[in-house]
Amino acid sequence: EHGTDEQRKQLLPEMLSGDQLGAYCLSEPQAGSDISAMTTRAARDGDDYQLSGTKAWISHGGEADFYLVFARTSDDRTKGVSAFHVPAGADGMEFGAPEQKMGMTASTTTQVLFDRCRIPADNLVGEEGQGMRIALGALDSGRLGIAACATGLGQAALDVASTYAVGREQFGRPITDFQGVQFLLADMAAAVEQSRATYLHAARLRDAGRPYSRQASIAKLTATDGAMRVTTDAVQVLGGYGYTKDFPVERYMREAKVTQIFEGTNQVQRMVIGRDVVRGAGDRGTSS
Structure with a gap:
């Protein structure tokens, strides 16, 4: 709905066939129910964005082929959040140890950590500020x-x-x-x-x-x-x-x-x- 034609062409066929698995990176250690409190940031740097921050409770962390990551592009609480497609293996992206859960053990849950993770500006999903x-x-x-x-x-x-x-x-x-x-x-x-x-x-x-x-x-x-x-x-x-x-x-x-x-x-x-x-x-x- 929000992605570009190129993003749809790249991701949807593989997802629908089951050949690729995605992960949704919204929650953070201190931003669960209040997602407007997120602190992960995406700073524009020429033709790229640099992501820094920590996401928590991410299903398929370390196993997914790509990650839909929500990060701040400005300080506005509601209009300052944007969404990004981050491929697995991106430089500057790491994963925490799997959480030891009482249930849902068939799905791995981890933190996802970004340290100046650089992605192309074309990986922005929708427009800046549409993330919320x-x-x-x-x-x-x-x-x-x-x-x-x-x-x-x-x-x-x-x-x-x-x-x-x-x-x-x-x-x-x-x-x-x-x-x-x-x-x-x-x-x-x-x-x-x-x-x-x-x-x-x-x-x-x-x-x-x-x-x-x-x-x-x-x-x-x-x-x-x-x-x-x-x-x-x-x-x-x-x-x-x-x-x-x-x-x-x-x-x-x-x-x-x-x-x-x-x-x-x-x-x-x-x-x-x-x-x-x-x-x-x-x-x-x-x-x-």
Whole structure:
């Protein structure tokens, strides 16, 4: 959407075929939820830019073929951020040690460090100062993806828990005969369907070209909080077995936790939703 024709020609075919992997470098050690606080800088130097700073929590760090890096080109908090395409192996780019995470272990996460990393000026994505708009637009889309992933985690946990419960007997009968277990499974099923409905609604708005930022935040909040509850309850249904690696629900629970954190914490989602609700109420009050 924002890249030049040459950038699209260079990157998109390889990405779509799966031959190349990209990484998204937005967060920093002291700039997570508040991305306007980033300090990584890109200084123009003739026909090049020089990048200096540290990015944190970067998926595929050290493994990606290219990196979309957001850096300051001026001191303006919102209009001073720009986006750059940085190829793997660029001089002045290094990587920290892989983070030791409780989940998402199939994906490497590292810091990415830039020390006067020189890239051609043609690697600017969009125009100078458009980085914040590019980043926020990508976050809206990303939140839909996270909501879909969280819904899948919840569905998988429900499937394992319900199958186990049907075959598990205690006191001479299947535990599904007990209302307490039935209610637990019912709440899990309701949460999964609620998650699926909210993210599909937001996705339809996006596909129709309509505003969907608020709905994306609602979908992310609903689905990820739901996934955390459903996966935790799945472990409970399986009891001691749920706490072991003999069944996948312990992994689902660990994976679900990070969905409440990345692409904007769920506290940030509540801020986004709340501000939009207040703004809408104010507009109605003014018009009346």
